[in-house]
Amino acid sequence: MPSDLAKKKAQKKKEAAKARNRPKKADELDGEGDGEAAEGHTNGTDSVMDGLCKHIDECELKKAEFRATTGVLSSHPNSTDVHISSMSLTFHGQELLSDTTLELNSGRRYGLIGLNGTGKSMLLSSIGMREVPIPEHIDIYHLTREMSPSEKTALQCVMEVDEQRIMLEKEAERLASEDSECEKLMVLYERLEELDADKAAVRASRILHGLGFTAAMQNQKLKDFSGGWRMRVALARALFIKPFMLLLDEPTNHLDLDACVWLEEELKTFKRILVLISHSQDFLNGVCTNIMHLNQRKLKYYTGNYDQYMKTREELEENQMKRFNWEQDQITHMKNYIARFGHGSAKLARQAQSKEKTLQKMVASGLTEKVVSDKTLSFSFPACGTIPPPVIMVQNVSFRYSDNSPHIYKNLEFGIDLDTRVALVGPNGAGKSTLLKLLMGELLPTDGMIRKNSHVKIGRYHQHLTEQLELDLSPLDYMMKCYPDFKEREEMRKIIGRYGLTGKQQTSPIENLSDGQKCRVSFAWLAMQNPHLLFLDEPTNHLDIETIDALADAINDFEGGTMLVSHDFRLIQQVAQEIWVCEKQTITKWNRDILAYKEHLKSNIEKQQHDI
Structure with missing residues (x-):
């Protein structure tokens, strides 16, 4: 039974909550709902469920039409843990999960891993849309997409939590009136204090700052941001609300290394239930207390971070x-x-x-089953031949986007050859992608000159390459269309197969593939260009860990040169021979390894937080 002191404290907080629970004024309601499609925040109350469609984007709803999920809640309805037995999940008639158990315990941070196409994102969506019996008192935030453009500022969007606060206050009142579940009540009041208006602005600003927003950017309208930055705003909302269950699918995809390090530090203190899909072993090691492995239509659970999972799995196997x-x-x-x-x-x-x-x-x-190893891939980039150095010369190059804008770079001098293995690092906006576009010739220097060997072929992989795919075509038909001189369909099937797309995946419409599988199509397309230089701008987005390792091997075996922009510390560690820091209008060589650079970023973050 709760003590008298606890009861008095709960009653006092209950009265404070009632005082805050007032009807909204007309000016507060005006324009409400802008950007709501970015949220996948749901709880079990009818009022929120009625508005669910506003919070889930159309793509998710379309997927849900072809998804069937079943399962039985085996934990107590009032428990803060989720145990669902006999869970199955199908998509387009394909069985992704079969008679398995979903176990999510309060206070644990789960890394959900598995090969591309096994159904990780689909599982997260089915949980986020409550297609499985999650207890009503557990609210869920599933980060599905970026905030929609609007007239609101980034700071305003993060602080818009009236609906969340009202829902929590109603739940607190219900528990207080029952005079029970004192521990749960204390948790609710703790969250209400976090959402208190007096503290909200400071917390929201701190989160946005950690994700790379300057003070000026925090007051900039959402309509003026790119999709990547609006995704950061949606992530900031998720961190600000601190739901009981937070579902994140590749949250680092739109972040630079600085923001990745900050997010890792932020999530490692999350106290409720976190389920995270990530391709970054380094990030999983820093955040997770448990690993969920989706393999052969079953969920298998391991205690510890990714490295501990690998050790335990190896011993068990x-x-x-x-x-x-x-x-x-x-x-x-x-x-x-x-x-x-x-x-x-x-x-x-x-x-x-x-x-x-x-x-x-x-x-x-029952006999012991033979261990079935995960499918291994063997990427390769064709032999490119030799070109006499220098392949590219950058001479006294400066660049800015307009006469009125500040310089991105001033007086750059360097050369690139076929033995170049460089990783470009630095904060967002420092010009990493801009530099690759300058070297490609997509942008022209404001001053200076870039000289390229007339025979050089450059293959550039970037975050939006998959958007160029023709979704109604199959990978096989798409590749045959892109390379009409290549007549042998069976030989093309072998080429696509090297990138992990086999059987029906080669002949089904690209729109039915997972994001990671679409990326593999793009890599097959890139390799067929037979480039001398590879410019890879965030190549790991949506790829599983096994595919990233295969990509690292392919880069290391490649005869040509490579310039890499990535937020994946492990990939950089595997392939980069030099690290160039893009910052303050210039490029500086980092004389230590990438892990030392990560520690450097951590110390900067700690210093900034201390100054705040």
């Missing part, structure tokens, strides 16, 4: 294979004995019958 081999040896021995002595003397025949019964019992009790 080694023991499993030992058990499997022992059982197979026993079965072979017994079968041979039965075949040899089953019709011999009475004594030998009895022994053979005994072994046959033992064999039947082993089979009936």
Whole structure:
């Protein structure tokens, strides 16, 4: 039973909550709902469910039409943990999950991993849209897409939590009137204090600052931001609200290394339920307390971060294979004995019958399955031949977008050859992607000159390359259309197969593929250009960990040069021989490795937070 002191504290906070729960004024209601499609925030009350369609974008709703999810809540309805048994999930008739268990415990941060196309994002969507029986008192925020353009500022969008506050206050009143669940009530009051208007502006500003927004940008209208920055605003809202269950699908995709480091530090203190899909081993190591592995239509659970998962899984699989081999040896021995002595003397025949019964019992009790390894990929970029250096010369180059805008770069001097292996790092807006566009010739220098060998072919991979795919075509038809001189369809199938797209995936419409599978189509398209230089701008977005490792191997085996922009510390560590920092209108070589650069960013963040 709660103590008298706890009851008094709860009653006092209940009265404060009632005072805050007032009708909205007309001017507060005016324009309400701008940008709501960015949120996937739901709870079990009818009022919020009635407006669910406003919070889920049309693409998610379309997917839901082809999705079927079943499961039985096996935890107590008032529990803060979620245990759902006999869970199944199908999409377009394809079974993604079959008779498995979903276990999400309060206070745990789960990394959801698995190969591209196994259904990770689909599982998150089915949870976010409450297609499985999540208890009503557990509110969910599923970050699905960027905020819609509007006249509101970034800061205003983050602070718009009236609906969330009212929902929490109603739940607190209900629990207080029942005079029970005191611990849960304290949690609700703690969250209400976090959303209090007096503290809200400071918290919202701190979160936006951590995600790269300057003070001026925080007061800039959403309609003036790109989709990537509006995605950051949606992420800031999710962090600001602190729902009981937070679902994040590749939250680092639109972030630079600085913001990735800040987000890692922020999420590692999340106290409720976090489910995170990420391709970054480094990020999973820093944030997660548990790993959920989606494999062969089942969810398997491991304690610890990604490195601990890999160690535990390796040990379990080694023991499993030992058990499997022992059982197979026993079965072979017994079968041979039965075949040899089953019709011999009475004594030998009895022994053979005994072994046959033992064999039947082993089979009936269930034999150990053979370990099935994850599919391994082997990316490759074709041999490009040699070009005499220098391949590209940058001479005294300066650049700015207009006469009235500040310089992005001033007086750059460097060369690129076929042995170049460079990672470009630095904050958003410093000009990493701009530099690649200058080298490609998509932008022209304001001053200076960029000289390129007349024979050089450059292959550029960027975040929007998948948007150029023709979604109604299959990967095979798309590649044959892009390269009409290539007549052998079977040979093209082999090429696409190297990038992990096999069987029906090659002949189904591209629109039915996962985001990661679409990226693989783009890589196959890029390799067919036979480039001398690879310019890779955030190539890891939507790829699974196994594909990123295959990409790293392909880059290391590539004969040509590579310039890489990435927020994936591990990929940079695997392939980069040099690290160039783009900052303050120039490029500076970092003389230590990328992990030392990460520690440098961490110390800067700690210093900034101390100054605040």
